[in-house]
Amino acid sequence: MEHESPRTVRIALGSRSYDILVGPGLIAGAGREIARRLPGARAAIVTDETVAGLHLPALLASLGAAGLEATPIVLPAGERTKSFEQLVALVDRLLELRLERGDAVIALGGGVIGDLAGFAAGIVKRGMRFVQVPTTLLAQVDSSVGGKTGINSPRGKNLVGVFHQPDLVIADTSVLDTLAPREFAAGYAEMVKYGLIDRPDFFAWLEENRPAIFAGGAQRAEAVAQCCRAKAVVVEEDEREDGRRALLNLGHTFGHALEAGVAYDPARLVHGEGVAIGMALAHRFSARLGLCPPEDAARAAAHLEAAGLPTRIGQIPGAGFTCEALMGKIAQDKKVKRGRLTFILTRGIGQSFVSDDVDPAKVEAFLKDEIDAR
């Protein structure tokens, strides 16, 4: 375990401001950091069976050393845990523990645990304190910044939830060593996204430092901190997602359609992989519209491929996609206004923009060619 001092990213949201601490080995000091910010608080640690086996003993030891009384609540691992059923059970457990508003829910896990625990923290007693200890790369650079919490409904993903900002996020970059390579790469796709949105220098830095980030050096913590900062800038401007925050959806309109197309089967496609293909598609589509130099689209795709990520629809294992099905999913993605589609397009590496005037016929023709290009 390394002992450099952590990087601190401050999220400035007035009375809801908070710190993200980023660095290797931070769980060992988590108790001290939490106790300092929430003196006298009790805590419940919400985690899943997989993460509990790996990191719960270290977190409990750290909280205990800081004199923080904490009760673990261990849930099943997997996306199905983001349900009303699990939410109701979790809320009841928190009430049973007689936790008060000033007490803390600590989410130890990936996006599923963070979203569910954050939602519960947001509604018990109309809002408890909330601490995130994200254990996946995706959660460290995406889900833990911005205050979005929620669960899935049988009618769609993330359709129910609240905005509930955490009081502290502890991103321990050492825990990422326990991730499967495919899961690490999926999180890396969201890292690349920040470069592609509006940080060409960061994209170039990633091209150079990708191997070191995967290997776990100081560059990994630096990259996570940079991404949190990048997302923070957007969230601070647009906490409730009315405008500029839409840029964070780069690659997500195509990506969500692909995820829905495989019925969210993680064996075929995980979220980050969908975003990787979606970003490659957004760049090639922008090139086809004459907005983006083709060499920039190729450069974006090349970097994603170097990281082991898919960039073409044909790379998704299993049965083929039809253009009609994908267009149908895109139309459902809440981004249609008077027959025109809202998309994130780009003029080149780090030059993305929101377009709410995309001709569906052009998207359809483009997708047809992409599906055929196997």
Next chain:
Amino acid sequence: MEHESPRTVRIALGSRSYDILVGPGLIAGAGREIARRLPGARAAIVTDETVAGLHLPALLASLGAAGLEATPIVLPAGERTKSFEQLVALVDRLLELRLERGDAVIALGGGVIGDLAGFAAGIVKRGMRFVQVPTTLLAQVDSSVGGKTGINSPRGKNLVGVFHQPDLVIADTSVLDTLAPREFAAGYAEMVKYGLIDRPDFFAWLEENRPAIFAGGAQRAEAVAQCCRAKAVVVEEDEREDGRRALLNLGHTFGHALEAGVAYDPARLVHGEGVAIGMALAHRFSARLGLCPPEDAARAAAHLEAAGLPTRIGQIPGAGFTCEALMGKIAQDKKVKRGRLTFILTRGIGQSFVSDDVDPAKVEAFLKDEIDAR
């Protein structure tokens, strides 16, 4: 139906500011007011079986005339509707209607409907637009101001919810004519509360105008508007209930204990009646502590009694209360700190204050005498 122009109470909460319109016959113009504030929105009207029979046709006609597409969702009447089960069903229904963030949930009913519908509006798509059309006096002067929403848990009332401010409140004072006298009186107790907290002039005005308010004259609308304004001042200062907002709990610590003591059986005691007895107790207890002139305590009780409200524990029908049981309930009311109780006490009519240093032994001795004084 009268046609004077409505009183408007503005709740100033920055980007979450909204208007409360108060006056007789306002439902007839509700569609126009909603369409003006939420152009292009679709709506779901959440109501209960009792209120639907009385006021839903008028509201639907008004929305239709304004070109507002609205779907009614009719739930069972009564406190049991404030449950996770009903919340999940309501959320699913709103999603089934494919309503978006910019669309509106309209709550047509009393506190139960407002609390449940507001909670659903607060969590569907992480927050939809919300309009309240309160149909009880209690909801018009209390529940519809302040943004508190929520449901009950088997572990206690209102333990789960969010703060979600409405976009508009339409308090049609004519609909109060359909209330049972006991229900009107219970709402009136919360009106008296605003006078007793810090508005001695308003209390004196109520003493003079009570018969007119019950009869339904212009004084009724004036009284409702005054109460909304009084609550607004408190909420604006303390939106998330950390400090001064506690004054709104005048009469509620004793009141909640009494409600819990009858197991929330509305045949024995409704909330407003519990508050009436609680306020009389708070005044007599303050007098006993030498804080409040005994004649002020007598005056507060006399006014509540004139309105047909109970002011003594012995007036609650059914089996007697024990001092031990009441003290136990008070201790559970989240207001104990290091063995001292937090109470709202008073120095006289309109001179209430928060005391977090009340000796439980003195409360117990006082309650014992009150229970014996049949």
